Amino acid sequence: MNDAFARPNSVLVLGATSDIARAIVGLLVRDGCERVVLAGRDQVRLAEAAGEAKEAGASFVATLGFDANEVDQAAGVVDSGFSAAGRVDLVVVGLGLLADQPEDERDPTRVTRCLTVNFTWPAAALTRVAEHFREQGSGRALVLSSVAGVRVRRSNYIYGSAKAGLDAYARSLNQTLAGSGGFITVVRPGFVVSRMTEGRSAPPISTTPDAVARDAVAGLERGAEVVWSPGYLAVIFRVLRLLPEAIWRRLPF
Amino acid sequence: MPEPILAEGAAPGDSVTQPPLPEAVDRILTGWGRTSPTAARVITPGEPADVVRSLWSHNGATRPGVIARGLGRSYGDAAQCAGGLVIETGRLDRIGAINDAGEVEVDAGVSLAALLRTSLPQGWFVPVTPGTRQVTIGGAIAADIHGKNHHQDGSFCAHVTSITLATPTGVLQVSQSVDPALFWATAGGMGLTGVILGATIRMRRVETAWMRVDTERHGELQGLMDALERVDATHRYSVAWLDCSARGRHLGRGILDAGDHARASELGASAARDPLAAPHDARFKVPVALPAPLVGGLSVAAFNRAWYAKSPSRPGRIRPLGGFFHPLDALGDWNRLFGPRGFVQYQYVVPSERRDVIVSTLELLQRAGAACSMAVLKRFGPGDPGPLSFPMAGWTLALDLPVGPPGLRRALRELDQLVLAAHGRVYLAKDSRLGPVAFAAMYPRLSEFETTLRRVDPEGLMQSDLSRRLRIGSLAR
Numbered sequence: 001m002n003d004a005f006a007r008p009n010s011v012l013v014l015g016a017t018s019d020i021a022r023a024i025v026g027l028l029v030r031d032g033c034e035r036v037v038l039a040g041r042d043q044v045r046l047a048e049a050a051g052e053a054k055e056a057g058a059s060f061v062a063t064l065g066f067d068a069n070e071v072d073q074a075a076g077v078v079d080s081g082f083s084a085a086g087r088v089d090l091v092v093v094g095l096g097l098l099a100d101q102p103e104d105e106r107d108p109t110r111v112t113r114c115l116t117v118n119f120t121w122p123a124a125a126l127t128r129v130a131e132h133f134r135e136q137g138s139g140r141a142l143v144l145s146s147v148a149g150v151r152v153r154r155s156n157y158i159y160g161s162a163k164a165g166l167d168a169y170a171r172s173l174n175q176t177l178a179g180s181g182g183f184i185t186v187v188r189p190g191f192v193v194s195r196m197t198e199g200r201s202a203p204p205i206s207t208t209p210d211a212v213a214r215d216a217v218a219g220l221e222r223g224a225e226v227v228w229s230p231g232y233l234a235v236i237f238r239v240l241r242l243l244p245e246a247i248w249r250r251l252p253f
Numbered sequence: 254m255p256e257p258i259l260a261e262g263a264a265p266g267d268s269v270t271q272p273p274l275p276e277a278v279d280r281i282l283t284g285w286g287r288t289s290p291t292a293a294r295v296i297t298p299g300e301p302a303d304v305v306r307s308l309w310s311h312n313g314a315t316r317p318g319v320i321a322r323g324l325g326r327s328y329g330d331a332a333q334c335a336g337g338l339v340i341e342t343g344r345l346d347r348i349g350a351i352n353d354a355g356e357v358e359v360d361a362g363v364s365l366a367a368l369l370r371t372s373l374p375q376g377w378f379v380p381v382t383p384g385t386r387q388v389t390i391g392g393a394i395a396a397d398i399h400g401k402n403h404h405q406d407g408s409f410c411a412h413v414t415s416i417t418l419a420t421p422t423g424v425l426q427v428s429q430s431v432d433p434a435l436f437w438a439t440a441g442g443m444g445l446t447g448v449i450l451g452a453t454i455r456m457r458r459v460e461t462a463w464m465r466v467d468t469e470r471h472g473e474l475q476g477l478m479d480a481l482e483r484v485d486a487t488h489r490y491s492v493a494w495l496d497c498s499a500r501g502r503h504l505g506r507g508i509l510d511a512g513d514h515a516r517a518s519e520l521g522a523s524a525a526r527d528p529l530a531a532p533h534d535a536r537f538k539v540p541v542a543l544p545a546p547l548v549g550g551l552s553v554a555a556f557n558r559a560w561y562a563k564s565p566s567r568p569g570r571i572r573p574l575g576g577f578f579h580p581l582d583a584l585g586d587w588n589r590l591f592g593p594r595g596f597v598q599y600q601y602v603v604p605s606e607r608r609d610v611i612v613s614t615l616e617l618l619q620r621a622g623a624a625c626s627m628a629v630l631k632r633f634g635p636g637d638p639g640p641l642s643f644p645m646a647g648w649t650l651a652l653d654l655p656v657g658p659p660g661l662r663r664a665l666r667e668l669d670q671l672v673l674a675a676h677g678r679v680y681l682a683k684d685s686r687l688g689p690v691a692f693a694a695m696y697p698r699l700s701e702f703e704t705t706l707r708r709v710d711p712e713g714l715m716q717s718d719l720s721r722r723l724r725i726g727s728l729a730r
């Protein structure tokens with residue numbers, strides 16, 4: 001069960017090989033989380049993440065392979081995760097795939113892949129997670145969104161649109177959970193220097209997986225619906241959202 | 254082994270046609286601290302027999318988990334069961350006649366407030382009362398509650414002569430001599446042995462509903478603790494309130510209240526007219542949860558200072574019993590003052606020779622920037638045989654801490670280690686954040702408790718969010 005500070009005893013991570021997800025698991029396990037189920041695609045990295053969780057002190061660690069292109073399997077992956085963990089106190093939805101823009105822009109297959117991995121699969125999985133939360137009468141979820149989806153930019157619109165969709169979906173799904181004991185928190189990191197963004201030049205304001213993990217867990221404890229990381233992005237985006245489209249387009253990032 | 258009492262000839266698994274049970278409703282539940290809300294199906298049976306049927310009908314349900322709930326005054330997740338069935342006892346409210354020995358048979362849902370309304374006018378007081386009257390007999394037994402008289406009278410279950418208990422495998426009547434293992438597992442067992450249907454309690458004779466109270470103000474901790482030790486022998490009731498925000502040489506300064514039931518001859522003229530009038534229920538309520546805590550760091554420090562300042566030493570004051578035992582009951586739903594994130598209470602006990610732990614606690618909380626709105630220090634006498642019963646001889650400190658300060662969670666984990674190292678333990682009725690490993694180390698007789706559980710609940714039907722969090726149960730390990 002989650003304790004009074006929303007620290008879980010068991011966690012299911014979808015997209016467990018991402019740097020942010022690994023940082024979150026590390027924090028939670030050091031805070032006393034005992035059971036960890038890690039689901040991801042890359043078996044090697046998955047084994048690495050599992051080793052990390054064990055080393056941090058988890059007493060039970062299991063891994064589950066899945067491919068986020070296979071949308072039909074999403075519910076099944078979630079079900080397996082729940083039955084492996086017994087009872088799931090926290091689900092982390094951490095999978096993500098950046099698009100290669102502008103190369104991908106004219107390739108419908110690649111666009112679809114990016115939308116599927118970042119939006120369709122996670123949305124399908126979350127739908128199932130919500131069902132489990134209703135049945136358990138409890139459960140929290142952390143959904144990794146992105147500021148890229150808050151106001152979508154020309155230079156990153158494929159990924160941005162998918163995250164915009166996931167962000168809206170998760171927040172709305174959370175409303176349907178009122179009175180069920182389940183609760184979803186959406187996390188909106190800024191530019192994170194990580195494996196995913198390797199080779200991209202970091203904008204002036206960037207953050208790290210560890211910092212995002214800390215903010216996410218603090219948000220969980222606060223019972224926040226939306227967590228910005230770093231926190232001041234909330235203020236910056238309040239302004240950016242109001243900019244007229246003509247100016248927004250000309251911003252240099 | 255006692256003879257099982259079969260509710261109207263029924264046994265688990267029987268399907269005799271009976272009138273329908275009251276409908277279960279889905280509800281979000283929390284403890285008094287309002288942290289960790291979870292949803293469960295809640296049923297409020299009107300008869301003990303219906304409790305038994307609800308319990309047994311849940312046997313074999315796809316998601317097991319049944320727990321009893323009284324008035325929800327435990328601070329954490331003891332009286333909730335996410336996704337399972339919660340049996341509320343509010344309608345089990347019969348109070349029998351009090352016999353000459355002060356023994357009274359009561360249903361499990363009877364509150365101490367209701368019992369006192371009946372018993373006080375007849376000159377009987379409850380043997381043990383917590384800091385609020387709004388707890389049920391079931392909750393009092395399940396937590397084996399203690400009062401300000403623990404050093405003289407022990408905890409609640411010492412005054413319970415029998416318990417009627419609906420377990421998943423049968424309805425039994427147990428006492429300190431009939432199936433003592435089950436009796437004592439139920440005392441402090443946090444509802445995990447089954448649903449208590451009723452009990453026989455031995456009450457205390459009093460001449461008045463008034464207290465004679467000696468108040469002493471002490472400017473530092475050691476003097477206050479010396480005084481607490483001293484009044485062990487001279488007063489039935491004692492408690493000290495600490496000003497958590499005082500530092501340095503004033504660390505742990507506070508007010509000691511030591512009291513006894515007043516004799517009729519000690520009352521003034523107006524009180525003497527109705528010496529046994531029962532205390533009133535709350536006249537004011539906090540109407541809604543405040544959007545932000547009223548009880549923040551600054552207001553807490555000011556409140557602590559003001560309380561200290563307004564309580565000079567005074568011997569022999571005659572005070573109404575409600576104000577002495579249940580000062581917080583004057584304001585209904587006061588837990589809403591702590592804002593939407595709620596608060597935790599951390600209560601522990603350490604052996605008498607470990608005064609240093611109290612000092613370290615106050616220092617640690619100040620370092621962590623935790624705003625402690627209430628700190629109550631007391632002495633316990635020896636514990637009773639309950640394997641999960643909390644009290645044991647020594648010092649007990651209870652701290653109310655609003656959730657919010659970022660360092661609080663970690664500070665409490667440090668505190669767990671301090672308490673453990675001193676061979677102390679944390680009180681489950683107040684707990685909402687302990688982990689299973691620290692818990693098992695604090696309660697070394699856990700396996701004895703679980704042996705009894707395996708006998709009465711082999712399938713692990715009884716569960717609460719607390720038992721899941723701490724991994725207590727016949728199937729838990």
Ligand SMILES: Cc1cc2nc3c(=O)[nH]c(=O)nc-3n(C[C@H](O)[C@H](O)[C@H](O)COP(=O)(O)OP(=O)(O)OC[C@H]3O[C@@H](n4cnc5c(N)ncnc54)[C@H](O)[C@@H]3O)c2cc1C
Nearest residue numbers: 323324325326327383384389391392395398399443444449
């Ligand atoms: C302001 C305040 C002051 C307090 N002061 C003290 C104090 O001085 N000393 C002290 O010891 N405690 C104190 N408490 C704690 C309180 O006495 C206990 O938590 C008590 O158990 C609450 O009773 P309840 O009826 O509200 O039970 P709930 O909170 O509803 O339930 C508590 C536990 O009892 C079990 N339970 C309840 N009814 C039954 C039943 N019929 N059969 C089986 N199990 C049952 C539940 O499953 C749960 O595990 C205080 C609480 C408050 C809010």
